[in-house]
Amino acid sequence: MRNFLFLLVVLPGLLSAQTRAEREADFETWLEIAVWPEAANAGVSRKTFDSALSRVRLNWDLPDLVPPAEQGQQRQTEFGAPSRYFEASVVGAATRIGREEAQRHAATLARIEAETGVPGRILLAIWGRESSYGRAAIPHDAFEVLATKAFAATRSSYFRSELIAALKIAESGRAPTPLRSSWAGALGQPQFMPSSYLAYARDGDGDGRADIWGSAPDTLASIAAYLENKGWQSSRDWGFEVALPASVSCTLEGPDQGRPIREWDAMGIARISGRPFPENEMNGEGYLMLPAGRLGPAFIVTPNFYVLKEYNTSDVYALFVGHVGDRIDFGVGDFIGQWRPVDTLLRSDVVALQTSLEGMGHDVGGADGLVGFKTRQSIGRWQETEGATPTCFPSKDLLIR
Known part of the structure; x- marks a missing residue:
């Protein structure tokens, strides 16, 4: 026995x-x-x-x-470049179908936004990313x-x-x-884990059930309930693509270094489109966000960006949702800033780099093989102490050094 x-x-x-x-x-x-x-x-x-x-x-x-x-033990998997998340075919399909669904569910989206403050374009972008607008197999x-x-x-x-x-x-x-x-245990079209279903699933079509498997209104209402509960601010956008001048260090990135958008503007950080920041955003807190350090587009994001990260903790996930939502509703195009080539590294390489930085007293947010903002900050700060131009992103050369 x-x-x-x-x-x-x-x-x-x-x-x-x-x-x-x-x-x-x-x-x-x-x-x-x-x-x-x-x-x-x-x-x-x-x-x-x-x-x-x-x-x-x-x-x-x-x-x-x-x-x-x-x-x-760390699996020998490859660390993916952030640009991979924004392949033209993926972004294009999400935008095209999202516009179709926006028309199909216009009344539902308007009602949900009035009730929760969460914009319909954000709900559509999450729905599209999680289950291809209900088309993906579960x-x-x-x-x-x-x-x-x-x-x-x-x-x-x-x-x-x-x-x-x-x-x-x-x-x-x-x-x-x-x-x-899904293979990870996430349920239905919004891909809620069971605990999230119990907390946030909503009846969006009035039939008395919260069917996130078969009902688009229920799916959209449930996503909105989740974001509303996590603190979505109806008066704020999610963020803006910006031009980062050389005079502003990439080490200023992160939600722990926020300041009023008016101050970022005074430092020379401007919207890359040439349009000014909305006046209603100027006194609100904003955060520098650099998913690829200086090797990719730069953004000033709002607290709503970090609400999106409550849905999925990845920076590029939240960026995808905000970007596709803007494309659906406002007709914007690709990011203006370019994704520059980055070195191919294994996640074990990133762990080794993080461990080395931790040994020098840097807070990398944990040696997990993921290049989050604390790891990017730490890389940039180490580069500055070495007298190098900070990129705030890992490379083979940096690992060797």
Whole structure:
């Protein structure tokens, strides 16, 4: 007989030498002795639990299932250049279809904006990015994905809490069955994690259900509820592309170094389009945002940009949403600033660079292989101490030095 206490404490912490059959047996045991008591405590009935999980199996085809012996190691994946997020075909399709959907749902978008303050163009851009305006397939059984990841992924505790949230959705009867998700467990057209569905899903078409799988109005209302709750300011835009003069250091980037837009303007930072900043924005706080340091377009963003990052923590995600929204509604074109070539690096290279900077006392925001604003700041500050012109972005040469 297995040591159940061992299973409760160690799972998912199985030895990589185990066979698939042994791991699958442990998975079945784990669902019963670890997940079921937690689900019952959350108000999930045995009938709902069995209906959701009785046919679930470990899905070995899902990404990011890391054997315990490898946990904590950095995968040898490539760090992607920010410009890849803005391929012309992707941005163009999102804009074209977004304009069509804006006409189709004009009344719904106007009503939601009046109720929440979130512009329709922002809702459309998120909808387009998350599920191609509802056209993308949502192929997975959410319970199989979440249970597998709760058992065998590095962020097991996070996925375990989301599994319990999904079971609560099933218990409530609010969602269609089977519950469909992405490979990451995100639900429906807005790609809400189950906990977000419980908190923010809304009935946008008045039928009494929050169907984010089949209803565009419900999807749009739910995205708006999320952004409104996270602090969207109806009086502010998301940001503006700017020209960054050489006299302004790229190390001034980041949400920790905000100042009134009037002050950025006085420093010589102007909108690259030649138009002035809107007068209603001048006294509001703005932040320099440089997704590729000095090797790409520059922006002054508002607090609403960081509300978009609550939806997805990536700078380029929030930038994509703001940019596509502007293209849908205002007819703007591509960024005027150019994406300059950047070196191809592995994420392990970035980790090595971050670790080195941490050793010199810099706060890079964690050695995670992701080039966030704190890593960009730290690179620029180190470059300045070395007497080099700061780029605030990693390179092979910088790694060697």
